[in-house]
Amino acid sequence: MVKRTSHHEADCLIARPLDAIGDWWSLLIVRDAFDGLRRFGEFQKSLGVAKNILSARLRNLVAHGILETVPAPDGSAHHEYVLTQKGRGLFYVLVALRQWGETYFSGPGEPYTFMVDIESGRPIKRLEVHAEDGRLLYPGDTRLADFRDQENS
Amino acid sequence: MVKRTSHHEADCLIARPLDAIGDWWSLLIVRDAFDGLRRFGEFQKSLGVAKNILSARLRNLVAHGILETVPAPDGSAHHEYVLTQKGRGLFYVLVALRQWGETYFSGPGEPYTFMVDIESGRPIKRLEVHAEDGRLLYPGDTRLADFRDQENS
DNA sequence: CACGAAGGTTTCAACTTGAAACCACTTGCT
DNA sequence: AGCAAGTGGTTTCAAGTTGAAACCTTCGTG
Known part of the structure; x- marks a missing residue:
């Protein structure tokens, strides 16, 4: 196995979205984002997912432009994850x-x-x-x- | 790691469907089924997926009642995979x-x-x-x- | 009855996942 | 100032999953 096969190059416009969100966690993260969750810890608590996995998924969602990071409003050094317009487009899904x-x-x-x-x-x-x-x-x-x-x- | 975490028990009605179809291939198989594909070989050719993976996914989809096997119409010993009503419900997804x-x-x-x-x-x-x-x-x-x-x- | 095709299953190495440990940076408390 | 606790991760490593190729079995055919 070279790598898990990616649908990134696929012609089909169902396959390519699955490349971004077609795993066990990403859509649940997006769902939680729609419910107003924004912080790493909130997602982790809500989903019960391992931190390393959550970290990887958030990074992937940000890389795909589904979430974006914004500075935390409480002025702390951390940031929050919020849906982009593209991410909000997943509402219908x-x-x-x-x-x-x-x-x-x-x-x-x-x-x-x-x-x-x-x-x-x-x-x-x-x-x-x-x-x-x-x-x-x-x-x-x-x-x-x-x-x-x-x-x- | 005990096993890949399953969303089967989750309260959330987004999580549970993902248990059935939330992997890289299942929705593509369903899409192909909507396009009229029915035979193992047709799916394999269309998706380019390894036969063992396709076999596992088809079995899982059948187990979840999304596909069902029917005797091949050509009278051969093989069967075909067709969408159930539940499977056709994925149209909107x-x-x-x-x-x-x-x-x-x-x-x-x-x-x-x-x-x-x-x-x-x-x-x-x-x-x-x-x-x-x-x-x-x-x-x-x-x-x-x-x-x-x-x-x- | 050899031969090929269809439909799988088996094997095994590479990759991913998940739990826990660890680390860095802030706060809050004393 | 010193220190514990909280947040937001990264690292480590065993166990689980995936994929390519080889293999097997059952038809249909010449």
Whole structure:
């Protein structure tokens, strides 16, 4: 084995994101960042991950522009990790993953948590995929096209 | 190290899905399954992954009920791997991941591919998160609630 | 019945992970 | 000033995982 294979070079635009966040911890760190966690110690306590692993993951997320470090507001020498715009773009991935989890991974009778709209306190709507003209699309109603295909449609 | 830490027991409904698909290959296998691939050899050729790894991943996906094996339609002794309903539920995760990839991982001037509606051939709409009453929600407009919270809302 | 292809499993070295120990820098306390 | 405790890491090293290649087994075919 030369090295763990990287999807960095892959053509597929699903593969390349996985290079940045496709491991066991990164998305959980991002989730915690959405929940307002910012400090190394907060992430470590929340996730229970080894410090060296957390350190490596944070470095990788920063390197990919998903998190950025900012000076700590309390004036201490340390910094905090906050989501960039690119990182906030993962919101939809997290929502999708959570809805899938809510549907298929919640034990029966388990007091599971779900996402609610802060303003109303009511659960959010399930994600839907729509065509440009608004039609609701299901798995199988889409395909991939490249740049040229769009020209003559 | 006892074993690679599993998120299987985690309370969080983002963590548990990651236990099933949170590695470097599983989502790519699912993506290929959406593209109609069914045979071991097809996946192997498409992904370029080592056969033992592919074998382990397919077994894991089947164990999690994301894929199931069906007898090969050509009557041969082999079987094929097809998505279950649970597996098809990952459609939204893949769409979210792809849209994030399209936005942040496509090289400049690169002939990137994107998802289009089969019927019209036009790109699909970007995913949106909506409140129950239809309001458009952004990152930060949601929080998690548990079962009891909903009662008194 | 030899031969090749499909679909895996086995083997083994390199790489990654995780727990614990260690280190550096600040604070807070006395 | 001196010292313990807290924060934010890095280092070390055993154990676990990954990947390439070799091997095995079961069909389909000539």
